[in-house]
Amino acid sequence: MKFLKNKLAVAIIVLSVTFLIFIAQSAKRENKTLLEGGIGAAFNKVQGVVYSINDSINGFFSFIFHFNEVKKENEELRKRNAELEEKALMYDSVKSENDRLTKNLNFIKRNSDYDYVMCQIVNVSGNSILDGYVIDKGTKDGVIKGRVVATSEGLVGQVTTTYETWSIVQNISNENIGVGAMIQSTGEKGIIRGYKDSSKNPLAKMFYVPIESEIKVGDVIVTSGDGYKYPKGVRIGEVIDIEEDRARVMKNAVIKPYVDLNRLEEVFIILPKDRSAVDYIGEEIK
Template sequence: MKFLKNKLAVVIILLSVTFLSLIGYSVNREKMSFVENGVGVTMNSVQGVFFSGFFKIKSSFKFITNISNVKTENEELRRTNSELQSKVIEYSALIKKNERVSKMFKFSDKNAQYSYIGADINGLCGNSFSDGFTINKGETSGIKKGMVAMTGDGLVGQVNSVGDNWSIVQCLANENIAVAGLVDRTRDNGIVKGYTDENNKSLAQIQRLSLESKIKKGDVIVTSGLGGKYPSGIRIGSVLSVHEDKGAVMKGAIIKPYVDFSKIEEVFIVVPTDAKAGEIKY
């Protein structure tokens, strides 16, 4: 095999020398002879094969050496894409939070006699929000037992336990919570308490309304402010159905709360009138 390779190399060298000699001989002639032309064609074919093979090998070698670079670039692109996706999620969450806070600003502008402390929810006290949840603010932030918790959508409940830097909030969905409520359209006063329907859905109900009350489906229920514990005008929910208790000579209604207790992420604690009234702290 080695002999054949050496022999082929000798033949190629001889052909190359012959071709160069012919070029030198025919450079000053207008036309090549038949022999010169034949040798030229042969040499060009042989050289073409060698040059073509050389460039293919070179290209293949370049591709192989670039594989590691391509792999590195792909990893960087994946990392960049992952970072961008995380930023989009964070940005989206920030926008939603700003929207929720802006609703609170609208409420506080109309109720500047109170100040408001924002707090994040960091855990549940039981199996669901109706059992209560913990927030990351407490006595050191000025929160006290009995203060009202709300969001920009409406009433959440009230604080029933306070630590130095944490508190427990009891939701309106809990049947132990009672709020002085008002039918916004008819101005009828009643008591709003938590209520769970047959499908275990957290709702509320307004009780102790007069039999003459004109309350109807779709009416808006808000806090009345009676007793001074809750600010007036906090939205509670809308009426789903009305019922009569003729034995007790009263009317009542089932309410769908405006706040979805299972989806709240932060609350605002309403602080009674003081020198900092109208301020929202977070």
């Protein structure tokens, strides 16, 4: 019994001492924690800078180690971009060609009473377009001197000289060309002849318009269809200026052709389906 009492007393003493030691250590630990907190905060800032520098160094060496891969990817992207640009150009070219063929087909359908010979312009016959164009078709292809030359945009001029494999075309800005024309809005007629302004721009002028005509700037001029040579209703150009000739009691109209005469590449020659009106050597029967 005495032994148990002594053992209980020892346990109580040990627990009491342990509790006192824990309290003392806790007090010291609070003071130490404040000191450690200050040092830790400063250390954390330094550590952040070190980590940032370390990340930059790692990134730099990573770029160096992967430079060949990056270079290869850039080359592949440039190659892909070039391929896409080439495809876009091809698409534009095909679309432009398709649009041109569609316009030509629509023109032919609207003027189905005639036959057509498609020609490429290969040169100018003199020093400028006013001297004429050289086309790659001649009498063996059915080209006839004096026949009308046009594009889907409108009238170009007429064939003035023919050979077996090539011909010369003069356009409507040449003063030697005369075309029967009509004001689309009024039905009044006149004659179109070549004309150049002060800047040498290739234009045309419509003569013999009645003085009382209500022709105005912006009016559309088309072929009158007088005679079988020129189909009726082929667009010629737009009125850009009007002059009054009081001495001759008439008006003249300056016309800007719808066809860009400086940028022609392809034209077609309009031929009558009935060849009885022409002989076999390409000259019209007088």
